[in-house]
Amino acid sequence: MYLTMRQKIVAGNWKMHKNREETKVLISELKALENTSGSRVIIAPSYVSLAFAVKEINNEAAIDVAAQNMDQHSSGAYTGEVSASMLKSVGVKTVILGHSERRIYFGETDTLLKQKVNSAVEQGMEIIFCIGENLKQRESGTYFHVISSQISNVLFHLEAKDVKNIILAYEPVWAIGTGKTATPGQVQEMHAFIREMISWQYNEMVANSVTILYGGSCKPANAVELFSNKDVDGGLIGGASLNAEDFYAIVNANR
Ligand code: 13P
Numbered sequence: 001m002y003l004t005m006r007q008k009i010v011a012g013n014w015k016m017h018k019n020r021e022e023t024k025v026l027i028s029e030l031k032a033l034e035n036t037s038g039s040r041v042i043i044a045p046s047y048v049s050l051a052f053a054v055k056e057i058n059n060e061a062a063i064d065v066a067a068q069n070m071d072q073h074s075s076g077a078y079t080g081e082v083s084a085s086m087l088k089s090v091g092v093k094t095v096i097l098g099h100s101e102r103r104i105y106f107g108e109t110d111t112l113l114k115q116k117v118n119s120a121v122e123q124g125m126e127i128i129f130c131i132g133e134n135l136k137q138r139e140s141g142t143y144f145h146v147i148s149s150q151i152s153n154v155l156f157h158l159e160a161k162d163v164k165n166i167i168l169a170y171e172p173v174w175a176i177g178t179g180k181t182a183t184p185g186q187v188q189e190m191h192a193f194i195r196e197m198i199s200w201q202y203n204e205m206v207a208n209s210v211t212i213l214y215g216g217s218c219k220p221a222n223a224v225e226l227f228s229n230k231d232v233d234g235g236l237i238g239g240a241s242l243n244a245e246d247f248y249a250i251v252n253a254n255r
Helices: 021-033 046-059 084-089 100-105 111-123 135-139 141-157 184-201 204-209 220-227 244-251
Strands: 009-013 041-046 061-067 094-097 126-131 166-170 212-216 232-239
Touching: 009 166, 009 212, 009 244, 021 041, 021 046, 021 061, 021 244, 041 094, 046 061, 084 111, 094 111, 111 126, 111 141, 111 220, 126 141, 141 166, 141 184, 166 184, 184 204, 184 212, 184 220, 220 232, 220 244, 232 244
Parallel strands: 009 041, 009 232, 041 061, 061 094, 094 126, 126 166, 166 212, 212 232
Antiparallel strands: none
């Protein structure tokens, strides 16, 4: 017997959508809906709405607020950046790191992500760490290698106690915002591979403690099928998280 910390989670990555007023509306709609699945719910609005979102939720609903990014430094002359301690000061304890849009459009490398992960761990932040191959890598059959290096380069220097608290999100780039969802078979295959990698590097107990989410065109219509795979603990949702009904239909599919 071992204590598992594997969680059921559905997280909404709002990306660069929703201003303050729209954030207020969406949060009030979310608060009115019922979570019947017992899954933990996380939303990640833009930086400027984070403090406001925490205030609007006001502990009246079990919804956690996450940031979509953070800087690796603790403070300093880094114009335009936001640190872990600033996030914590407005009640945000979770951060998404390594999203493919950050990697592709903002040049975030494994080296930089390792620094961000270290900073988040030092600050006691919870991390949702995204990994995923692009279409070319999927079609050329190098996807296991891609995922393996994304994970080992950025996370495998960490101690087991810290890795256990990292939520992984497998988001194949070719499935993000494309309407082209990975098949449940493809998702389960990759999630099982990720768990096995963690087991080799650490041990089986650590592997079974890690929460692994799927992301990429996840919708109410395909959520049940995706989440029913044994190594899938929930989802990281983009487009469908901008609509309260759709998002909670996905939350409630994660039993
Ligand atoms: P979509 O759900 O819009 O495909 O986005 C997934 C995603 O990138 C979540 O981080």
